[in-house]
Amino acid sequence: MDIANATAQMRKGILEFCILSILSRNDAYASDLIKELKSVDLIIVEGTLYPLLTRQKNYGLLSYRWEESLKGPPRKYYRLTDEGSMFLEKLDLSWEKLTESVNEIRNASRDAINTDDLNDTV
Template identity: 40%
Template sequence: MTLDAGTQMRKGVVEYCVLGLLSRTPMYGWELSERLISAGMIASIGTLYPLLSRLRQSGWVRTFDQASTAGPVRRYYELTAEGRAQLNGFRALWEPFARGVADLIDQEES
């Protein structure tokens, strides 16, 4: 296969993974990147900031600055009401989609 299927799948869902993380609690960029990298969703923090910028421009997330005891002020990202609505819409589509794909690619019958 010449197409990197994993890369294509991640591109389609990584924005919603960010929204899912932010639906739990506001997070700063480094914290988000660590969670996404450990889950195999992004390769480096450098790919996260353009994505966060797009999410801000779309109105799905907003930022606020907060002092840190461990260094400079941190920029936190939080979900907006519109972002929560987008995430809920994705959640409604995801489970039946994933189930359908699993049914189609399940192992052959012997």
């Protein structure tokens, strides 16, 4: 288990969560999603997004429609399905629980390290 793989697995779950969150605000097409996710450094390479979108669509969380574009051929606009909204609510809940638990553990670990450090210096 290497670090790259571990963060990748972590980011994968978080990414799916964030895609659903963005789409819960309003419908978007892939490039909009990329822009937003890139601005917060959640994706590094754009290629990451497409497999996730397709899989979420196949699970029934998303649907899309074709919309004419001024700049080129029609684009795929994604929107959250009802199933997707419910899924997002559950994810929101578990995210909160997760962050809480993670923070608690991390704080405890940090405290332990700090006390260890203090003990060493004493």
